[in-house]
Amino acid sequence: MSSHKPSKSPLLILKKGESIESTRSRKAFTSLLSSHDGTEIIHHQLIKGGRWGITPEDDQTNILESIYLLSGKMTMHTTEKEYLLEPGDFIAGQPVSEYLVFTAIEDSEFLYVCSGPMYHHYSGATKKMELLAVEIEKKDGYTAEHCKRIKDLSMLVGEKMQLNSESLHKLYFGALLHDIGKTKVPESILLKPDKLTNDEWKIMKEHTRFGAEILRKTNIPHLILAADVVEQHHERYDGSGYPLSLKNDQINIESAIIGLVDSFDAITSDRVYKKGRSNKSALTEIKQLRGIKYHPDVVDIFLSILEDY
Incomplete structure (x- = not known):
């Protein structure tokens, strides 16, 4: 059995409100918290009435996408029904195989983690x-x-x-x-x-x-x-x-x-x-x-x- 000692890398610590990159609009604030080897961790804030969605990727079948609701309430529209999401709710798909639309019922924050480079593209x-x-x-x-x-x-x-x-x-x-x-x-x-x-x-x-x-x-x-x-x-x-x-x-x-x-x-x-x-x-x-x-x-x-x- 061989062993491998992982190389050390500096720990990235972000204060509240800081990010590697961010985009703002009246209804949303998006922050790329971390990105490494194709995996991204993105922090989203949606003001009440704001919307965000996921589109299925036909040619990237191994991509994992997951969402963790931190605060607020959102509805999730799928191709067949609507779900209510509350803090602590977690959604994941590998891959996400249908269109998803999220609407903030109240000001909401969630983490979106993806094993592919979505933010810039x-x-x-x-x-x-x-x-x-x-x-x-x-x-x-x-x-x-x-x-x-x-x-x-x-x-x-x-x-x-x-x-x-x-x-x-x-x-x-x-x-x-x-x-x-x-x-x-x-x-x-x-x-x-x-x-x-x-x-x-x-x-x-x-x-x-x-x-x-x-x-x-x-x-x-x-x-x-x-x-x-x-x-x-x-x-x-x-x-x-x-x-x-x-x-x-x-x-x-x-x-x-x-x-x-x-x-x-x-x-x-x-x-x-x-x-x-x-x-x-x-x-x-x-x-x-x-x-x-x-x-x-x-x-x-x-x-x-x-x-x-």
Whole structure:
């Protein structure tokens, strides 16, 4: 029998609030506590209403992913049901074989341990896309809050419609990145203060296809998953939308949700070239177009949650 004496390495001690690397948003704080030989320990904080998810990895079957809830309460949506998680609850999979979506019922903290390098590959690439989406919305006359509003309202609708975890993944990233394709629209068209010509409008409408193409080329599963949603978010229930003139249930339900929420936000938002209308005026129009432009079930759910939101 041979023996092996492990080499010594310095002990990493982090004070509260410190980390090797971290990313912040209004709803989440993520800290990479430790990383060695492909294994990562990540500390997550989710503010009430914040969401976080896991996408199954088809080509990395040996990766172990585990979650330990430190404080707070969260729901975990799976493809079949919803679970309540409380402090001390532990989840692990090798691999995680289904989509999981976690929503903070109250401010929550948890540890995520993964035997593969996820932090830089996924967090970095996704954050880059998010920042790009926000920048393009600013150029198009919206505020930086536009993407967040579309995402938050869409998720509330999707959850109340009891979509499964895979659909919620599609909805989350589809809503957040719905206009990412506008990065490929010439600024002369995107920033034009006057009415677009027919040729310019044809180019502008291509942003849905451009967006889907951008997401598919990332080779990141949860972004690829959202590509069809982004491509269809301007389709309309009566077939009058674009780019494919889909109608009724030919349209992804996630796209139908985003299409309605995006329309409401566009009607009520102040932009460089127009003053936003009142919520009452916007809702009157949406009710009139129920079952015409907008999916009737989505309209009903949207109206039921808007007052609370």
